[in-house]
Amino acid sequence: MRVLVCVKRVPAPGAKINITDDGQSVDATNLGHTMSPHEECGLELAVQLVEVHGGESHVLTLGVAAADEQCRWAASIGINKATLVDVGTQGWDPQRTASAMTDAIRAIEAAEGGFDVMIFGNESADTGGFQVGIRVAQALGRPMVNAIKGVNISAGIDGADTVLEAQRETDSGMEVYKLAMPCAIGVKEGITWPRYPTMRGRLASKKLAVDVGASEAAPGGQTMVRLNRPEEQVSETIILGEGAAAAPAVIELLKELGLWSQGSTKQEVGA
Amino acid sequence: MVLIDKGPLPNPGGSTGHASNFIFPVDHNKEMALLGVQSANQYRDVERSVDSGGIEVARTPERMDEFQRRMTSAKAWGVEAELLTPAQVKELVPFINENVILGGFSCPSVSVVDSLDTGTLFRNEAIEKTGLKVFANTEVLDVETEDEPGTGLQKVTAVVTDKGRIEAEYVVVACGVWSNRIANMAGATIPLVPAVHQMADVGPMDILAETQSEISYPIVRDMDTFCYERQSSGSMEVGSYAHRPILHHPDDIPSNEEAALSPTEMPFTPDDFDQQMEEAIELMDMLGDAEIKYAINGLLSLTPDAMPCLGETTEVRNLWSAAAVWVKEGPGMAQVVAEWMTYGYPRVIDAHGADIARFYDHERNDEHIWSRAEEHFNKTYGIVHPAEQWENRRNLQVSPLFERQEVLDAFFFQARTWERPQWYGSNADLAERYNVAEREVEWDNRWWSPITVGEHLNMRDNVGLIDLSAFQEFEISGPGAVEFADYLCVNKIGPVGRATYTPWLTPDGGFHSDLTMHRTAEDVVVVVTGVFDGGRDLSWMKKYMPKDGSVTLTDRTLEVSTLGLWGPNAPATLTKLTDADLSHEGSSYGSLVEVKLNLGGEEVNATLFRISYVGDTGWEIYVAWDKAPMLWDALMEAGADLGIRATGGGVYGTSGRIEKGYRLQGAELESEYNPLEAGLARPKVKSATSSARTPISLLAKPVTRKC
Numbered sequence: 001m002r003v004l005v006c007v008k009r010v011p012a013p014g015a016k017i018n019i020t021d022d023g024q025s026v027d028a029t030n031l032g033h034t035m036s037p038h039e040e041c042g043l044e045l046a047v048q049l050v051e052v053h054g055g056e057s058h059v060l061t062l063g064v065a066a067a068d069e070q071c072r073w074a075a076s077i078g079i080n081k082a083t084l085v086d087v088g089t090q091g092w093d094p095q096r097t098a099s100a101m102t103d104a105i106r107a108i109e110a111a112e113g114g115f116d117v118m119i120f121g122n123e124s125a126d127t128g129g130f131q132v133g134i135r136v137a138q139a140l141g142r143p144m145v146n147a148i149k150g151v152n153i154s155a156g157i158d159g160a161d162t163v164l165e166a167q168r169e170t171d172s173g174m175e176v177y178k179l180a181m182p183c184a185i186g187v188k189e190g191i192t193w194p195r196y197p198t199m200r201g202r203l204a205s206k207k208l209a210v211d212v213g214a215s216e217a218a219p220g221g222q223t224m225v226r227l228n229r230p231e232e233q234v235s236e237t238i239i240l241g242e243g244a245a246a247a248p249a250v251i252e253l254l255k256e257l258g259l260w261s262q263g264s265t266k267q268e269v270g271a
Numbered sequence: 272m273v274l275i276d277k278g279p280l281p282n283p284g285g286s287t288g289h290a291s292n293f294i295f296p297v298d299h300n301k302e303m304a305l306l307g308v309q310s311a312n313q314y315r316d317v318e319r320s321v322d323s324g325g326i327e328v329a330r331t332p333e334r335m336d337e338f339q340r341r342m343t344s345a346k347a348w349g350v351e352a353e354l355l356t357p358a359q360v361k362e363l364v365p366f367i368n369e370n371v372i373l374g375g376f377s378c379p380s381v382s383v384v385d386s387l388d389t390g391t392l393f394r395n396e397a398i399e400k401t402g403l404k405v406f407a408n409t410e411v412l413d414v415e416t417e418d419e420p421g422t423g424l425q426k427v428t429a430v431v432t433d434k435g436r437i438e439a440e441y442v443v444v445a446c447g448v449w450s451n452r453i454a455n456m457a458g459a460t461i462p463l464v465p466a467v468h469q470m471a472d473v474g475p476m477d478i479l480a481e482t483q484s485e486i487s488y489p490i491v492r493d494m495d496t497f498c499y500e501r502q503s504s505g506s507m508e509v510g511s512y513a514h515r516p517i518l519h520h521p522d523d524i525p526s527n528e529e530a531a532l533s534p535t536e537m538p539f540t541p542d543d544f545d546q547q548m549e550e551a552i553e554l555m556d557m558l559g560d561a562e563i564k565y566a567i568n569g570l571l572s573l574t575p576d577a578m579p580c581l582g583e584t585t586e587v588r589n590l591w592s593a594a595a596v597w598v599k600e601g602p603g604m605a606q607v608v609a610e611w612m613t614y615g616y617p618r619v620i621d622a623h624g625a626d627i628a629r630f631y632d633h634e635r636n637d638e639h640i641w642s643r644a645e646e647h648f649n650k651t652y653g654i655v656h657p658a659e660q661w662e663n664r665r666n667l668q669v670s671p672l673f674e675r676q677e678v679l680d681a682f683f684f685q686a687r688t689w690e691r692p693q694w695y696g697s698n699a700d701l702a703e704r705y706n707v708a709e710r711e712v713e714w715d716n717r718w719w720s721p722i723t724v725g726e727h728l729n730m731r732d733n734v735g736l737i738d739l740s741a742f743q744e745f746e747i748s749g750p751g752a753v754e755f756a757d758y759l760c761v762n763k764i765g766p767v768g769r770a771t772y773t774p775w776l777t778p779d780g781g782f783h784s785d786l787t788m789h790r791t792a793e794d795v796v797v798v799v800t801g802v803f804d805g806g807r808d809l810s811w812m813k814k815y816m817p818k819d820g821s822v823t824l825t826d827r828t829l830e831v832s833t834l835g836l837w838g839p840n841a842p843a844t845l846t847k848l849t850d851a852d853l854s855h856e857g858s859s860y861g862s863l864v865e866v867k868l869n870l871g872g873e874e875v876n877a878t879l880f881r882i883s884y885v886g887d888t889g890w891e892i893y894v895a896w897d898k899a900p901m902l903w904d905a906l907m908e909a910g911a912d913l914g915i916r917a918t919g920g921g922v923y924g925t926s927g928r929i930e931k932g933y934r935l936q937g938a939e940l941e942s943e944y945n946p947l948e949a950g951l952a953r954p955k956v957k958s959a960t961s962s963a964r965t966p967i968s969l970l971a972k973p974v975t976r977k978c
Contacts, residue, residue, distance in 0.1 A: 012531045012538065013529070013531060014525065014526075014527075014528055014529045014530045014531050015528045015529075016526070016528035016529045017529075018529060029523070030519075030523060030524070030525045030529075030530075030537065030538075031525075031531065031538060032531060032537075032538025032539065033538075069541075195562060196562035196563050196564050197562065197563050198473075198559065198560050198561060198562050198563065199471075199473060199548045199551070199552055199558055199559050199560075199561065199563060200552065200559040200560060202541060202545070202548060202563065203545060203548055203549060203552075206545060
């Protein structure tokens with residue numbers, strides 16, 4: 001089985017996210033970088049699929065040269081190969097990204113064989129466009145379902161009848177989709193429990209030859225004007241008191257909120 | 272009493288929150304070793320400590336030699352320790368690869384502590400006993416000061432926070448990596464820089480998990496790879512001091528809200544750690560297959576000289592520093608600062624090496640702090656010779672004779688900021704003349720030359736010329752000068768034309784300083800002290816000087832140069848330059864004689880101070896800074912046929928004084944010794960008490976009577 005996972009390098013911020021003065025990106029001066037939890041779970045899924053079914057896993061990313069770090073992270077947990085489309089910036093618009101990645105996948109498949117499964121994160125951690133995976137799958141003519149939390153491969157692989165069974169959680173239960181392979185899925189955090197790299201894995205990942213390419217894909221229709229940080233929602237905490245002494249203040253507050261009536265005693269509510 | 276913390280409690284996000292929390296009690300440095308032991312005992316007292324034991328392992332013969340020296344230090348500080356064979360190490364640490372080590376240095380009293388919880392306990396005790404008010408999540412925006420009358424210093428008055436202003440008589444900056452930023456708000460400096468120490472938590476591993484305890488195996492320090500492996504429940508913490516130095520400015524540390532983990536748990540940079548991983552796996556193979564669950568570039572504090580910053584800041588009265596403190600010395604250093612504030616000087620240990628006043632201005636800027644931190648970070652687990660010199664930030668302060676000394680191929684040692692010749696390469700013939708050979712052991716030859724013995728013996732036979740320009744000279748002047756000078760010192764300030772060799776004592780009667788005080792005029796006393804103590808002594812004077820304006824303090828260090836001329840031919844040499852009476856009557860011991868010296872045809876004013884720190888006859892000769900080269904040339908010429916040689920600090924500060932039995936402040940003399948214990952008590956003491964408020968019985972030599 002040949003499995004592709006697409007990931008995106010993004011800053012790993014704290015609760016407060018700073019924006020650069022020009023409003024064009026997150027200020028990552030003192031931040032590390034990561035990928036979305038969806039994508040981490042996708043990498044783990046790819047490693048597990050290859051562990052069970054044999055074959056090869058491949059990670060693909062589009063971004064800056066430093067996204068090499070994410071390729072090696074993938075390798076450190078067991079991904080076999082890596083391709084980085086260096087576009088000199090953290091990300092392009094979704095159409096352009098999808099176009100560039102489609103080209104890259106075609107090139108990899110032409111050289112090394114088709115992918116049975118392409119795994120995307122449900123959405124990227126920063127821009128959250130929810131569309132790159134769908135666009136790539138559509139361009140390559142593969143069926144795709146998003147928001148997948150479980151996967152079964154029901155028949156043997158390498159046959160036309162091979163089916164990937166994908167599960168999606170909904171409010172009312174579980175939806176199950178059967179996709180003819182080759183196919184694509186957008187996965188959500190929780191589909192797997194991603195492993196951490198081992199020390200040996202990390203050291204081995206340094207030997208990985210990351211295939212770095214470029215892209216001349218044309219810009220899509222969506223452009224970013226600038227990032228704004230919304231006004232902080234400051235919620236004030238008022239300490240009403242400690243222990244039993246706080247009871248009158250609590251009652252006053254409940255009265256204020258219209259949640260208290262004189263009859264509300266333990267006896268009357270039968271407590 | 273109020274405690275303000277920018278972060279939440281009990282873990283506000285500083286270095287303590289991610290520390291590995293272990294204490295190795297052996298350090299060559301006495302202050303650090305004893306504070307480590309003291310701290311470990313305090314953690315034990317509150318039952319937040321486990322004696323895990325610890326083993327330093329050697330991969331090289333050089334490290335095995337170092338272990339012998341560590342055994343010496345362990346014995347000196349009273350710490351139990353023993354050397355182990357690789358097989359013995361394996362018995363204690365079954366998962367170690369004994370084939371890559373040559374031996375171990377084992378300390379059973381190595382402990383693992385819970386520093387955060389200890390802080391909580393101490394804080395709660397202070398709340399209960401003193402009514403301490405605690406304000407967490409409160410950011411300090413400013414530290415306000417005002418002029419202190421009579422001293423030219425600022426005095427702290429208030430702390431401004433984002434929740435209001437608090438007036439304060441005393442403020443202690445114990446803000447870890449942010450300390451300098453807070454001190455700067457008051458116009459003070461705490462010379463430290465936040466630096467990265469990488470650490471990874473890997474696991475789980477069955478052999479560790481089976482212990483079902485926080486730590487059951489000794490901590491292993493892999494000294495030659497600058498790494499440690501410390502069990503933490505089922506995992507192993509692997510920490511490193513081997514990676515490149517990575518420094519951050521305090522302003523670049525993210526806030527709690529901005530940080531992905533905590534402010535001092537910066538993003539891990541794995542490339543810097545790969546080499547350490549390989550070496551860790553080599554030492555403990557099981558680590559290779561353990562998952563890296565957590566890895567950080569943890570921040571800790573580094574100072575220019577790798578010692579802490581304790582005591583009152585020199586710039587702002589009542590603003591104190593308790594900074595550059597690691598978990599391993601935390602409680603002990605808190606005790607130092609508390610005692611210092613309460614009793615006027617620490618009791619638990621002489622903190623002269625940690626005293627923040629030791630730094631000169633040249634040592635307080637970021638360029639210096641960063642350069643020195645970069646240089647010494649990788650020496651954390653290094654094999655460091657006690658005389659080892661810095662490579663960078665040299666020639667910050669040179670004597671007016673520097674160029675002449677370079678011509679003589681001087682080998683310079685740096686004393687804080689000052690360059691001083693330790694010996695002169697041009698005197699290599701003296702080593703031959705006196706048949707002085709290299710020492711037997713390579714270590715003993717480091718930062719040493721047989722030439723220094725040649726210079727010593729030549730001084731004993733002929734005459735040596737020693738550059739003492741690094742002397743620190745502080746002038747006390749004004750109508751209250753003599754009274755203030757007398758207040759500072761044990762021995763009595765003499766009349767005009769006399770100098771007094773005297774201790775300054777701490778309130779408990781221990782040595783704070785050991786120096787000379789020169790009565791140069793009716794209302795002028797000049798304090799002459801060594802370059803290692805100048806900052807501390809100046810600060811001490813400022814602390815005790817009268818506030819009524821009756822005294823003015825002036826730093827004359829860069830106006831005056833001092834040359835030492837000693838040896839049996841010193842009088843014959845000096846007499847060629849002057850008609851003054853240089854006999855024992857005309858220039859008696861301890862006298863200051865104003866003379867005119869004929870320096871190449873020019874009459875130059877000089878002061879001759881008849882004294883000797885090396886044991887031979889001679890003088891300290893004081894001239895104006897710019898006249899020093901002429902004096903040097905004239906003396907070298909006058910002594911040419913009397914065997915004169917430029918002579919280095921190796922003689923003045925080491926062999927000469929030790930042969931004579933003269934003590935050195937910071938070495939033989941410390942606050943834990945009073946004059947009686949140091950053998951420096953006088954038969955008589957002056958009637959006035961000194962600043963020490965010391966019982967006179969400690970200062971006077973006991974008289975033995977026949978019964």
